[in-house]
Amino acid sequence: MLEISNLRLPLDAGLSHGEDLVRRRIAKAIGCDSLRIADMRLLKRSVDARKKNDVHFVATYAFSLTGADELDAARRGCKPPAHLKLHEPYAGYRPRRLQRRPATRPVVVGTGPAGLFAAWALAKAGACPLVVERGECVDARLESVARFNGGGPLDPDSNIQFGEGGAGTFSDGKLTTNIKNPRCKDVLHIFAEAGAPEEILWQAKPHIGTDLLVDVVRRMREEIVAMGGEVRFGARFESPCFADGSLESISVVDVKTGRAECVRARHLVLACGHSARDTFQVVHDAGLFMERKPFSVGVRIEHPQKLIDRSQYGKAASHPALGAADYKLAVHLESGRGVYTFCMCPGGEVVCAASEEGGVCVNGMSRFAREGRNANAAVLVGVEDRDLPGDSVLAGVELQRMMERAAYEAAGSTYAAPAQYVGDFLAHRASDGPVDEGVDPTYARGVAWCDLRQVLPEFVSRSIEGALPLLDRRLRGFASKTAVMTGVETRSSSPVRIVRQKDTMQAVFHEGVDSSQGGSGVYPCGEGAGYAGGIMSAAVDGLRVAEALIDALACEEERG
Numbered sequence: 001m002l003e004i005s006n007l008r009l010p011l012d013a014g015l016s017h018g019e020d021l022v023r024r025r026i027a028k029a030i031g032c033d034s035l036r037i038a039d040m041r042l043l044k045r046s047v048d049a050r051k052k053n054d055v056h057f058v059a060t061y062a063f064s065l066t067g068a069d070e071l072d073a074a075r076r077g078c079k080p081p082a083h084l085k086l087h088e089p090y091a092g093y094r095p096r097r098l099q100r101r102p103a104t105r106p107v108v109v110g111t112g113p114a115g116l117f118a119a120w121a122l123a124k125a126g127a128c129p130l131v132v133e134r135g136e137c138v139d140a141r142l143e144s145v146a147r148f149n150g151g152g153p154l155d156p157d158s159n160i161q162f163g164e165g166g167a168g169t170f171s172d173g174k175l176t177t178n179i180k181n182p183r184c185k186d187v188l189h190i191f192a193e194a195g196a197p198e199e200i201l202w203q204a205k206p207h208i209g210t211d212l213l214v215d216v217v218r219r220m221r222e223e224i225v226a227m228g229g230e231v232r233f234g235a236r237f238e239s240p241c242f243a244d245g246s247l248e249s250i251s252v253v254d255v256k257t258g259r260a261e262c263v264r265a266r267h268l269v270l271a272c273g274h275s276a277r278d279t280f281q282v283v284h285d286a287g288l289f290m291e292r293k294p295f296s297v298g299v300r301i302e303h304p305q306k307l308i309d310r311s312q313y314g315k316a317a318s319h320p321a322l323g324a325a326d327y328k329l330a331v332h333l334e335s336g337r338g339v340y341t342f343c344m345c346p347g348g349e350v351v352c353a354a355s356e357e358g359g360v361c362v363n364g365m366s367r368f369a370r371e372g373r374n375a376n377a378a379v380l381v382g383v384e385d386r387d388l389p390g391d392s393v394l395a396g397v398e399l400q401r402m403m404e405r406a407a408y409e410a411a412g413s414t415y416a417a418p419a420q421y422v423g424d425f426l427a428h429r430a431s432d433g434p435v436d437e438g439v440d441p442t443y444a445r446g447v448a449w450c451d452l453r454q455v456l457p458e459f460v461s462r463s464i465e466g467a468l469p470l471l472d473r474r475l476r477g478f479a480s481k482t483a484v485m486t487g488v489e490t491r492s493s494s495p496v497r498i499v500r501q502k503d504t505m506q507a508v509f510h511e512g513v514d515s516s517q518g519g520s521g522v523y524p525c526g527e528g529a530g531y532a533g534g535i536m537s538a539a540v541d542g543l544r545v546a547e548a549l550i551d552a553l554a555c556e557e558e559r560g
Contacts (some may be wrong), residue, residue, distance in 0.1 A: 001038065003087035004029060005060040013057055014045070014321030025324040026063060029082035039064040039253035040413050047206030047322065052314030055322075060202075062087040093186040093543075096550050099557055101228070105130055106267040106549055109237040109279075112166020114526025115271030116220055117187065117542030118549075122269075124228035125550045130263070131229060132252055134236035135163025136212045137221075145170065149352055150445035154415065157255045158238065160357040160363060161275040161491065165217035168535040170353075172345045172366045173208030175200055177536035185537045189472055194219040197368065205326065209368030216540045240268065240522065247510065247521030263473065267521050267549055270507070271542065273528040274494035275355050276410045277397050288522065290393045291531040293497040293530045296342070296380035297403060297460060297486040299452065300350045300362045301422070302439050307477045308346070308375045324370040327377070329478070337382055337459070339467035342492055343534075346370045349442035350486050352415065353445055359404030361490045362443060374442055378489045379471075381463040396495025399457070403488045406455045411448035418455050418488075419447035420484060423481025426465060428453075440480040443453055447486060455487050497530025505548035 013021050019040065027034035044060040071259045108119040111133040112278045122129040134157045135141055141163035144155050156162075162285035175188060185223055187202050191208065194216045200206035208216060217365045221231055223341055237262060238251040250265045272279040284290055305324055309317035312325035324346035332338050348366025355361075388395035410418040424431040430451035434440070441447045464485075500507050506519040525531065525545040532538035 001061045001064050001087040001089075003043065003060065003062050003085050005044070005083045006081045007059045007061060008081070009059050009414060011056060011058040011316060011319045011321045013059070014190075017387075022059075022061065022362070030084065032065065032148045036066045037063055038066060042202045044202050044204060049313055049316075050482060052316070055313050055316040055319075067162075083334045086146045086327055088129075090185065090189055093121075093190060094180045095121045095547060096416055096554060098550065098553055101128050102553050102556070103267045104264055104417075106269065106553070107132065107263065107265045108269040108271060109163045109429060110166065110271035110273055110276075110526070110528070111217070111221070111231070111524060112271060112273050112528075113168050113538040114528075114532060114542040114545075115269065116165070116217060117190070117539040118271060118525055118546040119224050119229060119231075120220055121543050122189070122549065123224045123229040124385040125546070126228070127226035127231075127553060128267075128551065131224065131231040132235040132237055133164060133231065133233050134255060135159070135233065136216050137233050138164040138169065141165075141169075142214065148415075152446065154357055154374055154433060156233070156355060156357060159355050160351055160353040161273065164221065164282055165213060166273050167275065167353075167363070167491070168538070169213050169361070169464075170210055170351055170365050171343065171535070172348060172364065173210060173303065173368070174211045174343070174534060175208065175536045177534055179537050179540065181540050182383045183543050184536060186193050187536055189215060193225070204345035205306055206511060209370070211367040215278045217473070236379050237270075237272070237279060237282075240286050242286070242520070245520065265554065267519075268524070269525050269549065270521045270529060271525040271540075272499065273526070275491055276528055277356075279528075280394060280496055282399065283507075287509050288520065289499040289510050291499060292385065292388070292393055293383060293495065293499050295493045295495040296340075296382050297400065297457075297488065297490050297492070298378055298380040298464060299456070299487045300489055301379050301478075301483055301485050302350065302374045302376045302441060303477065303480065303483050304439060305347050305373060307480070308475075311476045324375070325369045326375075327475050329474050330470050332473075333463060333466045333470075335463070335466070337384075337463045339379065339381050339471075341471070342378040342380050344375070346375050347372040348376055349374065349444075350376050350417075352417075352443065352445055353491060354404070354415060356401070356404070356412075358408055359413060360407040360415055361400075361404050361488055362417055363487050363489065363491065372442070374439060374440070379467070379485070380489065380492055381462055382449060383495075387457070387459060387553050393496060400490040400495065403455065403457065403490050407488045410450050410455050414445070416446045416448045417441075417443045418450045418452060419443070419484055419486045420450060420452045421481060422468060422479055422485060424484045425452060425485060426468060426479070435482065441484050441485040441486055451483060452487050492535050494528050494530050498524035500529075500531075501525045505545050506554070522533060
């Protein structure tokens with residue numbers, strides 16, 4: 001087959017009857033009769049909306065061309081900007097296969113994207129991993145989250161942050177990333193094989209949506225078990241035990257009974273997630289080397305989705321092939337601080353993301369169809385080292401907690417969220433209730449109207465105030481007076497990194513702590529460990545760590 005890229009297409013090509021239109025455009029690009037174009041398959045498609053009066057698709061297709069010497073014939077007729085090459089079909093993900101099950105099976109902590117993909121790759125290699133997850137399986141977790149959203153008590157071990165699928169399960173399910181790693185294609189195909197929509201294989205900005213992610217992560221867990229792995233829910237990783245600098249065992253606690261179990265383990269994938277603050281403390285106390293890393297905090301902002309559609313697509317906003325528009329914005333202030341939008345959820349909602357009692361934090365999610373009335377995104381301010389007191393590696397965690405507790409108190413200690421209209425925020429006055437034509441907040445437990453400056457650190461509120469007009473220049477209506485901001489967004493990424501070696505991917509100890517030449521046996525992994533930012537990069541890191549661990553197990557096999 002051939003592959004043609006940079007193919008410009010009208011929006012109607014995205015409709016159900018657009019196949020003939022695409023065939024004619026390919027034929028025109030390569031200078032042949034359209035009847036010779038066969039077996040077309042969409043590989044990639046994005047929206048070019050740089051000119052609002054000329055919104056169109058740019059696509060890549062694989063196709064067959066009837067007749068001899070198809071590549072040479074096509075290349076002679078192909079004119080820029082279309083580009084032609086031989087198509088290489090996806091070969092599948094095949095990790096190194098172990099000859100036998102390890103005497104001591106590897107343990108994976110956490111079932112977020114990093115842990116899930118690490119466990120899946122280990123199981124596929126024949127390592128029969130044990131997976132421990134403090135939260136519930138995805139079906140029970142859905143019920144726990146629904147109870148909390150409806151006003152029930154918070155379950156600190158099973159919530160938006162903890163449980164099967166990790167924090168990504170209650171998100172937009174974005175699979176976009178800035179990393180350029182060939183495993184990204186593997187992740188997309190593994191997701192699709194587990195039941196994710198096939199569109200993710202060709203969308204320029206693929207997403208799965210919370211409603212579909214729950215089935216995908218369940219199927220991946222079922223595959224892990226079918227390949228010889230074991231998954232335990234309600235099992236919280238408590239502490240590691242080392243002998244001569246190498247992992248010997250871990251302690252796992254049943255969250256319901258409090259009973260601790262000693263599990264023999266020589267290899268541990270630590271994919272605990274960015275909200276596992278107790279685990280960060282355990283890792284620090286165990287003598288493993290950790291460091292502060294950049295992170296950001298801020299608020300969620302909501303607009304009518306129709307406003308975003310008009311701002312991004314102009315008159316084409318109503319075209320049925322487009323769907324809900326998104327955005328990604330960033331500005332640098334004169335103070336040197338960066339302010340940017342993150343995890344934009346078209347047609348989504350702001351969710352109750354608390355995982356500790358006495359604290360409120362928010363996040364965003366949307367379903368696959370993105371049909372909600374509002375769009376939302378985080379507006380985040382970068383936290384610099386000078387913003388953190390002392391030299392504790394966990395100082396960023398304490399800043400997050402301080403903000404979450406302030407939000408909880410400002411909202412009357414009910415897990416409602418503090419909220420303010422953008423117009424009131426810029427005018428330095430508190431919002432005192434809903435206003436006509438104001439955005440209706442989607443946060444399930446309700447909002448408490450207030451002045452967010454009473455909740456946010458001064459450098460955060462000052463930076464957001466300076467950024468809003470600048471962001472409005474990039475997206476008309478962003479700083480609309482009736483847009484609503486809800487606080488606080490503190491869990492965009494981990495504030496710490498568990499340092500690991502580049503070659504072995506294993507954690508290292510603090511200076512002065514004896515360590516084995518064979519390595520610690522602990523493999524920090526994913527977003528919580530400080531090596532990813534989002535579902536895709538976390539899943540890729542899970543595969544990378546699993547591959548390093550599989551190599552280590554294979555070397556042990558060879559040594560006998």
